Amino acid sequence: MLLLTILCDFDDTVAAANVGQSIFKRFQPDVMLPGVVPWEEIRNRYSDREISLAKYQELAFLQLDQSKTIIENFVRESRPLRSGFKELVEFCNNNDIAIAITSHGLDFYITAALDSEDINIPIHSVETYFEKSEMTFKYPYADKSCFAWPGNCKCKMLEQYQGSGDTIIYAGDSTSDACPALRADYVFARDWLVTFCTDNAINYQKLGSFYDIIDYAKKTIGDYK
Ligand SMILES: [Zn+2]
Known part of the structure; x- marks a missing residue:
């Protein structure tokens, strides 16, 4: 036991760092595209208690236009x-x-x-x-x-x-x-x-x-x- x-x-x-945020920084889509906002703006809505931590994370990940494999490789290579x-x-x-x-x-x-x-x-x-x-x-x-x-x-x-x-x-x-x-x-x-x-x-x-x-x-x- x-x-x-x-x-x-x-x-x-x-x-050592916030890997979620490293992903948002690396793969932030073009903010000129419809529906896309800077990830920091979404985080600020969470800091201001407008949205939950869960919602912040979902919104920021859902706007990424990258495959799971590409994100996984980025994380693996950064040895965080x-x-x-x-x-x-x-x-x-x-x-x-x-x-x-x-x-x-x-x-x-x-x-x-x-x-x-x-x-x-x-x-x-x-x-x-x-x-x-x-x-x-x-x-x-x-x-x-x-x-x-x-x-x-x-x-x-x-x-x-x-x-x-x-x-x-x-x-x-x-x-x-x-x-x-x-x-x-x-x-x-x-x-x-x-x-x-x-x-x-x-x-x-x-x-x-x-x-x-x-x-x-x-x-x-x-x-x-
Ligand atoms: Zn609890």
């Missing part, structure tokens, strides 16, 4: 992962620690990014389906009572692991990580989540690279076994 689980947000956490992540996954595999991605990003670009370093771990994210060049989105962890509605609630992802009694280490950076940060046993935080952890008296340390989590797990692993 696994007794320790490490859950990691993807964009700006496992990936933060340093130490591959080593952390190897450490987990060697020590019976579960590790998974809990993301509000899209499954196919997360898979491509992990593929670029031959990493194969469970991914909990937005699911995408491609049919006749139409892209559709599914939110298997949506929860009406969560502020992330109609997007995925990351606490739903966390509950799957916590239910079996595991101790949870959570790594993240932004508002969608607030829900699981409040419920995890220990948090590694960047950016916005640092302030959130301080304000809410959450046990955390800053995440520089993933070697920080390896060091922490090495020190505490005796407590879990």
Whole structure:
């Protein structure tokens, strides 16, 4: 039985940058075309709380005029992962620690990014389906009572692991990580989540690279076994 689980947000956490935004920047279609707007404008509508995170992501992806394969190749070639992540996954595999991605990003670009370093771990994210060049989105962890509605609630992802009694280490950076940060046993935080952890008296340390989590797990692993 696994007794320790490490859950990691993807964009700006496992990936050193926001891969979704890198895709929008790289493949922004001509704004002179009908129906096309600069992706930053869509993001601002989300920042102004006019639309949800889910809607922002859907609108920005739906206006891209690129095949899934071209986007996947772009992500794979950019090798976007933060340093130490591959080593952390190897450490987990060697020590019976579960590790998974809990993301509000899209499954196919997360898979491509992990593929670029031959990493194969469970991914909990937005699911995408491609049919006749139409892209559709599914939110298997949506929860009406969560502020992330109609997007995925990351606490739903966390509950799957916590239910079996595991101790949870959570790594993240932004508002969608607030829900699981409040419920995890220990948090590694960047950016916005640092302030959130301080304000809410959450046990955390800053995440520089993933070697920080390896060091922490090495020190505490005796407590879990
Ligand atoms: Zn939630």
